[in-house]
Amino acid sequence: MEILDEAAKEKMRTAGRLAAEVLEMIAPHVVAGVTTGELDDIMLDHIQNQQHAISACLGYHGYPKATCISVNEVVCHGIPGIQHLHNGDIVNVDVTVIKDGYYGDTSKMFMVGEVSLRSRQLCRCARESLYQALRVIRPGVPLTVVGDVIQPIADKAGFSVVRDYCGHGIATEFHTEPCVLHYRNTQLKNFILKPGMSFTIEPMINAGTWKCKVNKKNGWTVTTADKQPSAQYEHTLIVTDDGCEITTRREEETDIPSVFHNM
Ligand code: MF3
Ligand code: CO
Ligand code: CO
Numbered sequence: 443m444e445i446l447d448e449a450a451k452e453k454m455r456t457a458g459r460l461a462a463e464v465l466e467m468i469a470p471h472v473v474a475g476v477t478t479g480e481l482d483d484i485m486l487d488h489i490q491n492q493q494h495a496i497s498a499c500l501g502y503h504g505y506p507k508a509t510c511i512s513v514n515e516v517v518c519h520g521i522p523g524i525q526h527l528h529n530g531d532i533v534n535v536d537v538t539v540i541k542d543g544y545y546g547d548t549s550k551m552f553m554v555g556e557v558s559l560r561s562r563q564l565c566r567c568a569r570e571s572l573y574q575a576l577r578v579i580r581p582g583v584p585l586t587v588v589g590d591v592i593q594p595i596a597d598k599a600g601f602s603v604v605r606d607y608c609g610h611g612i613a614t615e616f617h618t619e620p621c622v623l624h625y626r627n628t629q630l631k632n633f634i635l636k637p638g639m640s641f642t643i644e645p646m647i648n649a650g651t652w653k654c655k656v657n658k659k660n661g662w663t664v665t666t667a668d669k670q671p672s673a674q675y676e677h678t679l680i681v682t683d684d685g686c687e688i689t690t691r692r693e694e695e696t697d698i699p700s701v702f703h704n705m
Pocket of ligand 1: 519
């Protein structure tokens with residue numbers, strides 16, 4: 443995996459800020475009645491014409507849209523289209539931009555109108571599990587720390603951790619090794635973090651079973667096997683000398699710093 447030098451880190455910061463800024467920009471548009479396709483159009487226009495950046499998703503292995511928008515029981519890779527948002531929906535918007543050859547990948551949940559207590563708890567669980575994982579990232583630790591932190595948070599809330607999709611190395615390519623597992627595992631025990639590594643953490647937390655199904659017609663959309671809702675948050679980070687730096691932090695995230703000192 444790539445070890446980033448200072449110039450590469452600066453490019454990661456730029457790409458990450460742009461990806462975060464897309465989520466900040468789209469927030470007021472995520473309301474009942476809008477279609478996911480309209481949201482995608484607004485984001486693509488912003489990425490191309492305001493940011494002068496590239497959507498990493500558009501055309502990626504044939505993916506047809508600029509972003510992923512995953513509503514309720516959709517776990518990830520929801521394809522924007524004619525679907526209208528309704529009061530009570532929970533919506534993940536996942537944005538990946540390329541700027542100057544480097545990638546920023548991030549997602550968050552939006553709640554439309556009044557959302558059930560259980561769905562609110564699910565979104566909070568996904569966010570907090572990501573935040574707690576960010577607190578244990580530092581040089582010298584094995585990447586198993588991610589699953590060691592996230593799994594018990596989901597367990598305690600009565601939710602489950604998706605096993606079929608993982609975080610990933612990211613820098614000048616979208617998805618590289620390692621596969622950052624969010625559930626408790628032993629596979630990653632020999633993957634020891636070093637300064638300058640960059641990867642995503644992006645826990646998908648399901649209200650019911652962790653099992654997922656891929657839509658056979660479009661080959662992309664992943665739903666929960668039991669149709670219960672799913673929530674996800676994602677950040678891109680760089681391992682520093684004493685913790686990690688989040689490249690995709692949004693201004694609204696006043697409860698986390700951009701730079702974690704975890705030693
Ligand atoms: N952004 C997603 C991730 O977090 C990947 C989306 S790939 C796409 O890794 F082709 F579906 F857009
Ligand atoms: Co990702
Ligand atoms: Co993503």
